[in-house]
């Protein structure tokens with residue numbers, strides 16, 4: 001365990017900000033995604049990506065990282 005250097009859990013970039021597990025960029029993205037999902041539950045990745053101006057890749061990464069921010073209803 002290294003107490004001095006932290007890496008963002010999401011993008012793996014080294015970060016100096018140590019209060020959170022994520023760098024500030026990823027925190028903002030996570031905020032955007034969870035905010036959007038709160039307003040638009042059961043959105044698809046694509047809708048979230050469009051609504052937040054984040055790439056589908058980033059949205060997917062955020063959701064994988066924090067599934068609680070995303071309630072998906074599986075389309076059958």
Ligand SMILES: [Zn+2]
Pocket residue numbers: 008009010011012013022023024025026027
């Ligand atoms: Zn990050």
